Amino acid sequence: MSHPARSLLVLVLAGLALIVHAQTPEEKASHRLDAVRDQPSLLLAFLREMPKGGDLHNHLAGAIYAESWLDFGANANLCVDRSTSTLLAPPCDKSCSSYANKPALRCAYGDHVLYNQLIDAWSMRNWHPADESGHDHFFATFDKFFMAELGSNGDQFAEASSRAAADRLQYLELMHTADGMRSAELGAKLGWQDDFGKMRDTLLAGGLHDVVAETRTQLDRDEAKRIQLLHCGTPQADPGCAVTVRYLYQVLRGLPKEMVFAQIVLGFELAQSDPRFVGLNLVMPEDWYVPMHDFDLHMREMDFLHGVYPKVHITLHAGELAMGLVPPEGLRFHIRESIEKGHAERIGHGVSVMHEDDALGLLQAMAKRNVFVEICLTSNDSILGVSGLNHPFPIYRKYGVPVALSTDDQGVSRSDMTQEYMRAVQTYGLTYADLKQMSRQSLEHSFLPGESLWSDTKDFKLAAPCATSDTKPATTCQKLLDTNEKARVQWALEKAYAEFEAKIN
Numbered sequence: 001m002s003h004p005a006r007s008l009l010v011l012v013l014a015g016l017a018l019i020v021h022a023q024t025p026e027e028k029a030s031h032r033l034d035a036v037r038d039q040p041s042l043l044l045a046f047l048r049e050m051p052k053g054g055d056l057h058n059h060l061a062g063a064i065y066a067e068s069w070l071d072f073g074a075n076a077n078l079c080v081d082r083s084t085s086t087l088l089a090p091p092c093d094k095s096c097s098s099y100a101n102k103p104a105l106r107c108a109y110g111d112h113v114l115y116n117q118l119i120d121a122w123s124m125r126n127w128h129p130a131d132e133s134g135h136d137h138f139f140a141t142f143d144k145f146f147m148a149e150l151g152s153n154g155d156q157f158a159e160a161s162s163r164a165a166a167d168r169l170q171y172l173e174l175m176h177t178a179d180g181m182r183s184a185e186l187g188a189k190l191g192w193q194d195d196f197g198k199m200r201d202t203l204l205a206g207g208l209h210d211v212v213a214e215t216r217t218q219l220d221r222d223e224a225k226r227i228q229l230l231h232c233g234t235p236q237a238d239p240g241c242a243v244t245v246r247y248l249y250q251v252l253r254g255l256p257k258e259m260v261f262a263q264i265v266l267g268f269e270l271a272q273s274d275p276r277f278v279g280l281n282l283v284m285p286e287d288w289y290v291p292m293h294d295f296d297l298h299m300r301e302m303d304f305l306h307g308v309y310p311k312v313h314i315t316l317h318a319g320e321l322a323m324g325l326v327p328p329e330g331l332r333f334h335i336r337e338s339i340e341k342g343h344a345e346r347i348g349h350g351v352s353v354m355h356e357d358d359a360l361g362l363l364q365a366m367a368k369r370n371v372f373v374e375i376c377l378t379s380n381d382s383i384l385g386v387s388g389l390n391h392p393f394p395i396y397r398k399y400g401v402p403v404a405l406s407t408d409d410q411g412v413s414r415s416d417m418t419q420e421y422m423r424a425v426q427t428y429g430l431t432y433a434d435l436k437q438m439s440r441q442s443l444e445h446s447f448l449p450g451e452s453l454w455s456d457t458k459d460f461k462l463a464a465p466c467a468t469s470d471t472k473p474a475t476t477c478q479k480l481l482d483t484n485e486k487a488r489v490q491w492a493l494e495k496a497y498a499e500f501e502a503k504i505n
Contacts, residue, residue, distance in 0.1 A: 025498070025501035025502055025504065026432075026436075026497075026501055028501065028504045028505070029432050029500070029501045029504050030431065030432035030433060032046060032432075032504050033046060033425070033431070033432040033435075034431075034432075037425055037426070037429075040422075040426075043422065043425065043426075044418070044422060047418050047421045047422055047425070048167075048168070048418050049168060049500060049503075050168060050421070050435065050500060051168045051170070051439060051493055051496035051497050051500055052167060052168050052169050052170075052405075052417050052418075052421065052439050052442075053169065053170060053171065053404070053438075053439030053440060053441075053442040053443045053493050054169060054170065054171035054172065054173065054404070054439075054442040054443050054446050054489075055164060055167075055169055055171070055172050055173070055406055055407055055417060055442070056173050056315070056346065056372075056374050056404065056406055056442055056445065056446060057173075057175075057315075057348050057349075057374035057376055057406030057407070057408055058160070058172060058173065058174055058175065058406065058407055058408070058410070059174075059175045059250070059283065059408065059409050060153075060156055060157075060160060060174045060175060060176045060250075061142060061149055061156070061409075062142070062408065062409025062410070062411055062412045062413075063156070063159070063160045063163070063174070063407070063409065063410055063411050064156050064159055064160070064411040065123070065159075065411040065414075066118065066119045066122035066123045066125070066145070066411065066412075067119065068155070068156075068159055068411070069122055069145040069148040070105065070108060070115075070118060070119075070148075072148040072149075072152040072155055073087050073105045073145070073147060073148035074104075074105045074106040074108075074109070076147075076148065076150070076151060076152075077090050077092075077104070077105075077106075078090065078092075078104075078105045078147050078148065079091070079092035079093070079102045079103065079104055079105060080102070080103060080104075080105045080107075080108070080114075080118065081101065081102060082098075082100065082101055082102070082103060082114065083101065084144070085117060085118050085121035085122065085144050086143065086144045087105065087144065087145055087146065087147035087148055088102060088147065089147065090104075092104040092105075096110065096111060098111070098113070098114075121141065121144055122141050122144055122145045122412070123141060123411065123412050123413075123414055124137065124138060124382055124412060124413055124414055125414050127382075129385075134382040134383050134384075134385065135285075135287075135325070135383045135384065138379070138382060138383050138409075138412060138413075139285055139383075141412050142412075150180075153176075153178075153218075153222040153225070154221070154222040154223070154224070154225020154226050154228075154229065155225065155229065157174075157222060157223065157225070157226035157245065158225070158226045158229040158230050158238075158240065160172060160174060160245075161226065161230065161238075161240030161241070161243045161245055162230065162238050162239070162240035163240075163410070163416060164240065164243045164245075164417075165238070165239035165240040165241075165242060165243050166239070166416075167416050167417040167418055168496065168500075169243060169417060170243065170244065170443070170489055170492050170493050170496065171243065171244045171245075171246075171442070171443060171446055171448070171489050172243055172244070172245045172246070173245075173246050173247070173248055173278065173279075173446065173447065174245060174246075174247050174248070175247075175248045175250040175281055175283060176247050176248070176249070176250055177249070177250040177251075177252060177263075178215050178218065178219055178247060178249060178250075178270070178277075179211055179214070179215040179218075179266060180218070182211045182214065182215075183203075183208060183211050183259075183262045183263050183265070183266035184252070184255055184259035184260075184262055184263050185259075186203060186206060186207055186208060186211060186262055187203065187258040187259040187260075187261060187262025187263070188256065188258055188259050188262075189206075190202055190203060190206050190258070190262075191258055192257055192258040192261075196261070196300075196301060196304040196305070197304070199258075199261060200265050200305070200308070203261075203262055203265055204265075204269075208262070208265060208266060208269065209269075211266060212266065212269050212270060212273060215266075215270060216270075216273075216274050219247075219274075219276060223276075227241070244448070244485075244489050246276060246277070246278045246446075246447065246448065247276055247277050247278065248277070248278065248279050248280055248281045248315065248447075249263075249266065249267035249270050249271065249277055249279075249280040249281075250267075250280075250281055250283050251263040251264050251267055251280060251281065251282045251283065252283060252284050253282040253283065253284050253290070253291045253294070253298055254284035254285070254288050254290045254291055255290070256290075257294055257297060260282075260294070260298065260301075261301055264280070264282075264298075264301055264302065264305060265305065267279075267280030267312075268280065268305050268308070268309040268312050269309075271309070271312040271313065272309055272311070272312055275449065278313055278446075278447035278448065278449075279312060279313030279314055279315060279447045280312070280313075280314060280315075281314075281315050281316060281317065281348065282298060282302075282316055282317060283317055285320075286317060286318070286319075286320045286321055286334065287321060287325045287326050287330075292326060292330055295334065295337075296337075298342075299337050299338065299341035299342045300341065302314065302316075302341065302342040302343060303341050303342065303343065306342075306343040313345060313447040314342065314343050314344050314345060314346075315344055315345060315346035315347070315348060315374070315447075316338040316342050316344040316346075316347060316348065317348040317349060318334045318335045318337075318338035318342075318344065318347050318348065318349065318350060319331075319334055319335045319347065319349055319350040319351050319352040319353055319356075320348070320349035320351055320352075320380075320383075320384070321334070321351065321352040321355075321384070322351060322352060322384040322385065322386050323352075323355065325384070328355070331352045331355035331356070332355060332356055332357045333356065333357060334352070334356075335347055335350055335352070335353055335356055335362065336356055336357070336362050339365075339366070339369070339371055344371070345371065345372065345445075346371065346372040346373070346374060346445060347366075347371060347372070347373050347374065348374045348376070348406075349373075349374065349375075349376055349380065350373045350374075350375075350392065350396070351380050351384055351386050351391065351392060353392050353395070353396070354392055354395065360399075363395065363396070363399040363401060364399060366396075366399075366401045367399050367400040367401045367402075370402060371401065371402075372401075372402045372403065372404070372441070372445035373396055373401055373402070373403045374403075374404065374406045375393050375396075375403050375404065375405050375406060376405075376406050376407070376408035376420075377391065377393065377405065377420055377423045377424060377427075378407075378408070378413050378415045378419065378420060378423060379408040379409060379413055382413060387427070388427055393424075393428065394428055397434075402441045402444075402445060402457075403438060403441065404438040404439065404441045404442035404445070405417065405420040405421060405424060405438060405442075406420070407420060421435060436497065437460070439493065440454075440457070440460055440490070440493065441457065443486070443489055443490045443493060444457050444490070446486065446489070448485050448486040448489060449484075449485055449486065450483070450484030450485045450486040450487055450488075451463070451480065451484045451486065451487055452484075452486055452487060452490065453466060453480070453486070453487040453490035453491055453494070454490070455467075463480065463487075465477045465479065465480040466480060466481075466487075466491075473491065
């Protein structure tokens with residue numbers, strides 16, 4: 001090689017070395033994701049360790065894996081109907097024989113046929129669309145394992161927290177009907193009134209204040225059980241202890257109208273009086289008769305009660321629908337009215353948005369109003385059969401609507417947040433910057449109280465008190481963190497990102 005050519009090669013190599021050396025940790029992480037995006041095993045390893053912020057759409061009962069329901073039910077001495085896989089109260093048949101119609105649930109530990117039957121019946125494992133619709137199989141699971149839910153809230157909290165930590169989440173909002181249906185029963189007892197104000201007064205005077213107090217006391221006990229099971233505050237503490245957990249009161253909108261109204265009022269009362277409840281949501285399949293028939297009534301109730309409790313946060317299931325599931329007119333207004341009448345700051349699912357009247361105008365309005373969408377890719381595929389380019393996820397992003405991934409019912413779906421990230425990367429070609437932005441958005445749109453760590457959530461610029469801080473906050477930044485829970489959890493995410501990116505060579 002001639003001297004000039006050798007000199008040129010040396011300069012080129014030196015330049016390349018300088019470029020590599022000059023890469024920021026974030027750039028290294030971005031390049032690593034690009035390098036493994038077509039290698040599923042390596043992509044999984046990368047995404048498993050990546051910090052993910054918050055899971056804002058997580059039903060407590062749906063978050064629990066079927067194997068755990070079996071343990072909870074066996075510990076409660078429950079029985080199982082062998083023909084329907086539904087849990088029943090004792091007494092059970094004395095025999096574990098395959099001829100026993102109502103064996104003890106613990107018989108499944110020694111009967112692999114029964115064991116596998118229950119796991120399949122209580123989840124989407126081994127579900128096949130040729131045998132049954134995903135929608136019907138999914139929603140049928142909850143009635144089957146319902147009896148195991150009773151008395152096991154603390155165990156459920158512990159499992160959800162531990163799984164969130166394993167998924168590298170910093171925050172969890174759990175949807176939870178925390179009063180055990182007491183408010184709904186009170187509503188049924190006191191009956192319906194057309195005047196929302198008078199009905200609310202009747203409920204409060206008739207015992208709803210007592211339901212609020214009882215629910216808060218029960219949550220104290222359940223959280224104490226979670227702390228005990230996770231060994232929080234000890235050297236053996238589970239990583240789940242570090243996950244910040246808050247609750248959304250879960251209203252069952254498929255119930256009779258007097259029961260739904262009572263639950264909605266309780267949700268507002270709890271969110272106003274107990275900081276652990278950060279808002280409320282209306283749940284149950286949107287396509288069922290009562291949620292469809294009473295949709296306008298529910299929105300009018302939310303509109304009225306929002307006026308009474310203007311500071312309470314609201315997120316609503318809306319648009320968890322697909323063409324053919326309901327008549328076309330049922331697809332045209334749920335998301336818009338959930339925002340305009342229901343005062344939803346966040347929308348859960350939003351799958352049918354492009355069927356809404358003036359869909360593009362709605363998307364522009366959502367972006368302008370900063371209405372956030374909780375994207376649940378796996379459950380939308382399983383329940384609605386909507387995936388890939390048929391899913392509006394990329395459309396929301398195109399129109400600037402803030403979004404983040406959520407698990408919905410990860411136990412029933414047999415998924416987790418890492419799998420949601422995998423699906424998003426493999427289906428939509430998301431970059432590391434895209435994923436990082438969504439994880440930050442999840443915390444920005446959480447219902448945690450306090451000021452944000454960010455002055456700008458488009459480019460994610462730190463607020464002035466923390467603008468000069470690195471991994472160790474300056475004094476002014478520390479004051480912001482000490483007095484604002486939202487900023488504190490956001491800082492924990494940024495610290496986790498710094499540690500994650502620093503490990504990448």
